Amino acid sequence: MSRTRSFVQVDVFSTSPYRGNPVAVVLDGADLTDEEMQRLARWTNLSETTFVLPPTLPEADYRLRIFTPQNELPFAGHPTLGSARAWLDGGGVPRHADRIVQECAAGLVTVRRGDGVLSFAAPPLVRDGAYLKQIVAAFGIGRDRVLAHQWVDNGPGWAVLQLATADEVLALEPDLSLIPTAMVGAIGAYPHGSRHDFEMRTFAPRCGVAEDPACGSMSAAVGQWLTSTGAAPSAYRVSQGARLGRAATIEITAGTDGTVWVSGATTVCIRGTIAV
Known part of the structure; x- marks a missing residue:
């Protein structure tokens, strides 16, 4: 049986709402199956839909699964920033005040907080x-x-x-x-x-x-x-x-240490609930 979950859409990489790239974020995806996640991602028809879950690694603040309309991705950039914004907006409190650590299939990704802008550290190339x-x-x-x-x-x-x-x-x-x-x-x-x-x-x-x-x-x-x-x-x-x-x-x-940071605006445009 479906139940109601917190749901937001975040516009990423634009300071003007609805001019960037939207990501749909389900803030409680803990008991959803792969099929249910993929079905919802196909329905939202956005480039990515994400699901926030409890972390499995002690260093992480949360775990993220990222789906396109056709498949799951190990990592994606605008969903990382948008989901971090959604998690903070929903009351998430990181272990460290200046950064968030996201766990995803590609590993741990650091998201830096500063002056209202989020930046993620580029993961290594595979x-x-x-x-x-x-x-x-x-x-x-x-x-x-x-x-x-x-x-x-x-x-x-x-x-x-x-x-x-x-x-x-x-x-x-x-x-x-x-x-x-x-x-x-x-x-x-x-x-x-x-x-x-x-x-x-x-x-x-x-x-x-x-x-x-x-x-x-x-x-x-x-x-x-x-x-x-x-x-x-x-x-x-x-x-x-x-x-x-x-x-x-x-x-x-x-x-100077070689880390490449990717930054951009993140604006929560839709807040509500979704039955999944």
């Missing part, structure tokens, strides 16, 4: 190296347009192409039927002095998400790649979602 294959064909561009390309996989399976300009990224009209199992993105630079340093787009046909409005996990992995190679400064700002009518801003900061 795969890297060059990758191109059918992506340029699906993007409808020549290989000569690609400055660099890389696996940037921290769990979901991301790969990315770097193009010369933000305008080239915004102009892409990908044919995702050519890459139905891909998790791929593109990033290109804005002119010096622009409000943002880069424009990024992410496509996740494997998860049933044609284009993600704002992607924290890819931002984290791309941040590790670009800052480590010197292709980007240690702190930069990414715009995402313009082609979808969104206005997301993702802040990337590489610390």
Whole structure:
């Protein structure tokens, strides 16, 4: 029998409500089955729906399971920030005042609290190296347009192409039927002095998400790649979602210890209950 649970939707990576990427959060998912979680995620039809559970590791404040409309992910970025905001908004008290520790299938993820903004530490990559294959064909561009390309996989399976300009990224009209199992993105630079340093787009046909409005996990992995190679400064700002009518801003900061932090606004837009 279903019962009523606390439920919120959080808009992530935009200071203007409803211009970022929403995540649905069930704050009490302790006795739900995998099938029930997946069914609800398919019904919300958001890029991700998450379920907060008691932690199994002593270092963690809570455990999080993350579902797309088609499958479960070991880690995802905007659901991490949105779920942390939802947990705090619902009365969660972390063990440490300055940070939250999230347990997920990818391991422990630290979420830093500061000046009302949440930032997560990019988890380690599980795969890297060059990758191109059918992506340029699906993007409808020549290989000569690609400055660099890389696996940037921290769990979901991301790969990315770097193009010369933000305008080239915004102009892409990908044919995702050519890459139905891909998790791929593109990033290109804005002119010096622009409000943002880069424009990024992410496509996740494997998860049933044609284009993600704002992607924290890819931002984290791309941040590790670009800052480590010197292709980007240690702190930069990414715009995402313009082609979808969104206005997301993702802040990337590489610390002196090599940790890459991903920051963005988190706004609780819906509070209520859901019968699951």
